[in-house]
Amino acid sequence: MMRPAMRLWPHPILSLFLTLFWLILADSWTFGSLVMGGFLGLAIPLLTAPWWPDKPRLKRPALLIPYIGIVLYDVVISSLHVARVILFLRPEEIRSTYVAVETSLTSPEAIALLAGTITMTPGTLTADLSADGKVLLIHALHAPDPQALRDDIHSRYEARLKRIFA
16 A cells, blocks of 8 residues: 555655756746746656556665766766867768667666666767667767777666666
């Protein structure tokens, strides 16, 4: 039986993040923005609760903070790398390619976070996911060494996500 608080607030962490993201997007930390963010933070999880079969199983949620820091750092560095590729390489020197990256992640939330992380990082894009969820198809703007890209994804993102998710 679901407790009354859980019926009203089925995903408290999601509610908190939605409220914070609203405040950031609104660029206004006023009482009205906080009320609107709180409303969205409660309404969206309530309205989407029927489509959430289970809650994500986070083994170590505190490790999300350094993961976000690494992703933000990689976004900045990748932006500089993409700018260098676009500004200084001739078109025939750019090695755009698709790379299949196998993952050993089992949690759908971890796989989605990995795919989203890759897409957020400038110069890479998650183009497809295999039906069994074990292989991501990544497009890279410039990857002269596809194996190095695979290794980087495994060591920087996948290994950390394994520690975060059960």
